Amino acid sequence: MSRFDEVTAARPRNGGALALLGSRRFGPLFATQFLSAFNDNALKNALVLMIAYRADAAGAWSAGLLIPLAGGLFILPFFLCSASAGALADMSDKARLVRIIKLIEIAVMIVAAAAVIAGSAMLLLGLLFVMGIQAAFFGPIKYAILPDLLTPEELLLGNALVEAGTFLAILFGTIAGMLIATGNGEISVAALIVAVALAAWGVSLAIPPIRPAASPARFEWNFAAITARAIGQATERPAPFRAMLGISWFWLAGALYLSQFPTYVRFVLGSEEAVVTLFLAVFSVGVGAGSMLCNRLLRGRVSAGIVPWGMLGLALFSIDLCLASPNGSAGAALTTIGGFLAQPASWRILADLFGIAASGGVFIVPLYTLLQTGSDEARRAQTIGANNIINAAAMVLSAVLTMALVAAGISVPGLFLLTGVASLGVAALFWRIAPSLAAGSPQFEARKA
Numbered sequence: 001m002s003r004f005d006e007v008t009a010a011r012p013r014n015g016g017a018l019a020l021l022g023s024r025r026f027g028p029l030f031a032t033q034f035l036s037a038f039n040d041n042a043l044k045n046a047l048v049l050m051i052a053y054r055a056d057a058a059g060a061w062s063a064g065l066l067i068p069l070a071g072g073l074f075i076l077p078f079f080l081c082s083a084s085a086g087a088l089a090d091m092s093d094k095a096r097l098v099r100i101i102k103l104i105e106i107a108v109m110i111v112a113a114a115a116v117i118a119g120s121a122m123l124l125l126g127l128l129f130v131m132g133i134q135a136a137f138f139g140p141i142k143y144a145i146l147p148d149l150l151t152p153e154e155l156l157l158g159n160a161l162v163e164a165g166t167f168l169a170i171l172f173g174t175i176a177g178m179l180i181a182t183g184n185g186e187i188s189v190a191a192l193i194v195a196v197a198l199a200a201w202g203v204s205l206a207i208p209p210i211r212p213a214a215s216p217a218r219f220e221w222n223f224a225a226i227t228a229r230a231i232g233q234a235t236e237r238p239a240p241f242r243a244m245l246g247i248s249w250f251w252l253a254g255a256l257y258l259s260q261f262p263t264y265v266r267f268v269l270g271s272e273e274a275v276v277t278l279f280l281a282v283f284s285v286g287v288g289a290g291s292m293l294c295n296r297l298l299r300g301r302v303s304a305g306i307v308p309w310g311m312l313g314l315a316l317f318s319i320d321l322c323l324a325s326p327n328g329s330a331g332a333a334l335t336t337i338g339g340f341l342a343q344p345a346s347w348r349i350l351a352d353l354f355g356i357a358a359s360g361g362v363f364i365v366p367l368y369t370l371l372q373t374g375s376d377e378a379r380r381a382q383t384i385g386a387n388n389i390i391n392a393a394a395m396v397l398s399a400v401l402t403m404a405l406v407a408a409g410i411s412v413p414g415l416f417l418l419t420g421v422a423s424l425g426v427a428a429l430f431w432r433i434a435p436s437l438a439a440g441s442p443q444f445e446a447r448k449a
Contacts, residue, residue, distance in 0.1 A: 045177025086385025164288030290361025310363030318420030
């Protein structure tokens with residue numbers, strides 16, 4: 001008997017994205033991860049706006065300190081907990097574990113709702129760390145469970161949908177967090193995050209049970225030891241480890257872009273805050289479009305052939321974004337979103353931004369699929385956990401490098417240019433190693449035999 005006989009026996013052989021989203025095998029998992037990403041970003045953005053625009057919420061602490069601290073508190077658990085989360089997922093029924101995590105999230109969001117209504121930024125900062133722990137434990141599950149639920153031919157599409165859904169959830173959640181600035185915004189945000197948490201738990205009940213991939217073992221609380229071991233084990237298989245490094249480059253570049261949107265819009269383009277939201281929307285839709293394009297181009301095949309082309313696109317669009325940017329600093333008067341869109345040069349900038357994001361989707365989806373198929377089944381979630389640790393380190397490195405380059409006098413368009421030039425090197429590297437990445441896939445070995 002397989003680990004998912006009652007569902008796999010009914011797997012359809014044909015069907016596209018809508019059929020997969022409507023199936024019990026994938027739909028509940030997709031909805032759960034979408035709602036979770038939505039809630040994380042809604043609460044994070046509401047907290048950032050509270051800190052930035054309400055002096056009484058921050059108290060004696062400056063917004064310049066608290067906003068970066070909020071990001072750090074959310075990402076820190078990925079270093080501390082990802083390896084343990086992967087080990088726990090491998091020895092557990094992943095569906096049951098998701099339900100437990102989402103049940104805990106309801107309690108966290110109830111407390112967060114009270115903190116939003118009370119305007120307590122400090123309590124929300126502490127809760128943001130708890131949310132980071134939840135996200136760190138959920139992260140390995142949502143990718144490691146896909147090969148259990150989907151056929152090999154559906155795996156690429158499943159990853160594309162998860163990636164597209166994640167970025168759209170980030171967009172919608174960020175916009176929802178802006179409700180905090182409206183009349184009775186605290187009540188609206190509080191009610192929303194609790195309702196979404198309840199919905200995420202409710203749909204998680206429909207995720208089919210999965211037999212544990214590894215034999216149950218005693219949970220290890222030495223986070224440092226298990227983290228070191230997880231990364232060490234990840235390096236034992238060159239193909240998955242190289243996929244991890246490629247995924248981490250995507251997050252390094254993506255973190256740079258997302259962090260620089262406000263500065264670029266305000267001081268380079270001289271436009272109002274609404275243009276920042278427009279940039280986030282274009283970027284999110286672009287990643288989703290690129291993810292789905294990747295599945296269409298590869299027709300469900302697990303292959304690394306398209307990976308370097310995705311990175312090449314990201315590099316070229318990044319370089320052109322620098323060239324399309326206006327010279328000099330913007331004046332004091334800020335252009336409205338209508339004024340921005342009325343300028344022909346703005347459409348080139350938006351096209352470059354969409355191209356960067358879409359190319360990133362083409363690049364990252366095959367790498368996630370190759371990471372899953374090239375990993376040891378009994379340690380798949382631990383491998384995903386190691387990937388999350390390296391991704392988190394890449395995002396921290398991105399922040400450090402960005403600050404250093406800005407301190408050295410590099411402009412935001414200059415940062416885009418450097419990212420594009422560096423990505424050319426990454427594309428060249430992946431052209432060289434693409435055959436070894438494909439060799440890590442069982443589908444490749446089956447075809448070779």
